[in-house]
Amino acid sequence: MSLKNLPAELLDIIVQLSLPEGFETLATTCKIFYARCEPFIQRHNGLRSRFRYFRYGNDGLYEYDGLWATSDFLQLIATDRAIARYIQNATLYTDSWSIGDPSRPSYVLRSVPSIEDGGLIVQSSS
Template sequence: MAAFSTLSFELLRCIVDCCGPYDFESLALTCKGLHAACSPLFSRHNSLRRHYRRFRFVNADDRKLDPSKLTKDDVWTIPELLSNIAANPIIAEYIVDGDFEDRLSLESVRDGSQGDMRAVIRRMEQQDEVDRLRGLVKQSKYLAQLNCDTDAWFDRILADTNEWNDDQDFPFAFLLTLLPNIEQLALPNRWNSQSVYLPCYAAPNVIPDIEKSVPALVSLIVTQANDVESIPGTAPLRKLRTLLPTADVDHQSGVHIATIAPFLALE
């Protein structure tokens, strides 16, 4: 620590600027010098912690709020959240308790079924937002390991179809690859069995490769989360301790066990 504390203030600032939330808090409490280096970033850290540690989407009741009080951190859809992470990757490390049940789909926003939400549409049509999101998808090491077509994945993430659509949930599956510190997870309503298992009635050779890649991605995340020896340190879902099929389970129909089965393999 003595050698570390002899570094210049500017270099210390560069180091703490790259720290995740847990490391940042630890460094800030280590000594006066590191506390001073961290202090200019306290406001950013507290803001990210407030918005993302217990992450919730903006819900229907929040539409009554003054739009001027909502920031880019107040999101309705997963593509918006992914765009925020693409712009500031450290955001993903702040999410510890994630409730994704109330997410809206971009398709429902576009078709007007969610009321006047033109601000969301305008945002996700901006070229810089699109380019950031595309870059995030293309740089995914998980999609690369599966030899996935990242352009096809990007198209499906940005399409973000309606929650009553039987298609696989590409946006949420991709989001799972980015959450190393999540401890409690509430699944979206549209997270269905097709997102984790291929249809048993369909022959493998008639299922498009892009549809095979969602269950394969979920399986890869779980496998690598359990592989502590080969993949030390943090890995997505490694810290997950509590899984909620949805935040509000229907007591009559329940939840299809296939939707949560892969997560039960987490050690």
């Protein structure tokens, strides 16, 4: 049985599992796989460009989606686990900032979730 004869649902699963490492290669194998990959291309390119070398810094040049601390970054990964697969290098040095920095008026402190309160970061993945 060739891959071309598999149901569309299985092809979609194969495409999603190929992200990000084999996605581009899979998309170029044949017209059928390209058609299955096409809905994911824009999202793949966006995640790759934003998170391959993820960095946020105290100069404000690297703020992504309001991420100012590692707890924010982990919350984003917990919400969308695909992001973690795109990260090759993450610089998280801003966690050493002083919280009450007056030069950061737009910074909203997000508390680190506690184990007792639950939340996406501390929930079991089972």
